Amino acid sequence: MNETIKIIMERRSVRSYTQDQIKDTELKSILDAGMYAPSAMNQQSWHFTAIQSKDIIHRINEECKNIFLKSGNKQLEERAKSPKFDLFYNAPTLIIVSGKKDNIAPEIDCATALQNMFLAAESINIGSCWIHGVTTLENSESGKNLIKELGIPEDYKIVGSGIFGYKAAVAPEPAPRKEHTVNIIK
Numbered sequence: 001m002n003e004t005i006k007i008i009m010e011r012r013s014v015r016s017y018t019q020d021q022i023k024d025t026e027l028k029s030i031l032d033a034g035m036y037a038p039s040a041m042n043q044q045s046w047h048f049t050a051i052q053s054k055d056i057i058h059r060i061n062e063e064c065k066n067i068f069l070k071s072g073n074k075q076l077e078e079r080a081k082s083p084k085f086d087l088f089y090n091a092p093t094l095i096i097v098s099g100k101k102d103n104i105a106p107e108i109d110c111a112t113a114l115q116n117m118f119l120a121a122e123s124i125n126i127g128s129c130w131i132h133g134v135t136t137l138e139n140s141e142s143g144k145n146l147i148k149e150l151g152i153p154e155d156y157k158i159v160g161s162g163i164f165g166y167k168a169a170v171a172p173e174p175a176p177r178k179e180h181t182v183n184i185i186k
């Protein structure tokens, strides 16, 4: 198996991190990998907000917690009531990926960018995980203010985010792959 395919097979979502910050060169490699993802009509619809401030990551977590609590969704409310609520699993780096709303396929462009980042991270032995909850930030006025404060351009919407850091535990084995999802026609 070549190195790239090995990395694809071995990448797992990591939910336990050491508190050492990743190096600037590692962050740059991850961001560059995101920027070189494919995008519809090469529009590169993404905007990356890399956050390495514990305080700011904590503020985003608290904002999302309040939004979950008022969401009217029982499952989200229950999750947010937990004293251990931490969307970001205490990871030292968070990259929010936002897509330009009026482009062709901002969500898809952002997803290809995030996956490139996850694979680049794995290739340098950095753990990562997609975190969806940040997309709820726009559901409250204070969340919207925080989005502004983070410098996310007005014509972009948050599509997702990735957390990154050194792994503190071995990730579990991958779940079995679903059957009958491939049809090869020759």
Ligand SMILES: Cc1cc2nc3c(=O)[nH]c(=O)nc-3n(C[C@H](O)[C@H](O)[C@H](O)COP(=O)(O)O)c2cc1C
Pocket: 011, 012, 013, 014, 015, 129, 130, 131, 132, 133, 160, 174
């Ligand atoms: C669109 C999307 C949203 C996700 N959101 C979350 C999330 O909010 N929190 C989380 O812990 N994992 C999240 N994940 C990670 C998935 O749970 C994970 O990819 C899946 O269980 C397969 O495991 P693996 O990544 O280890 O192969 C998300 C993945 C995707 C693609």
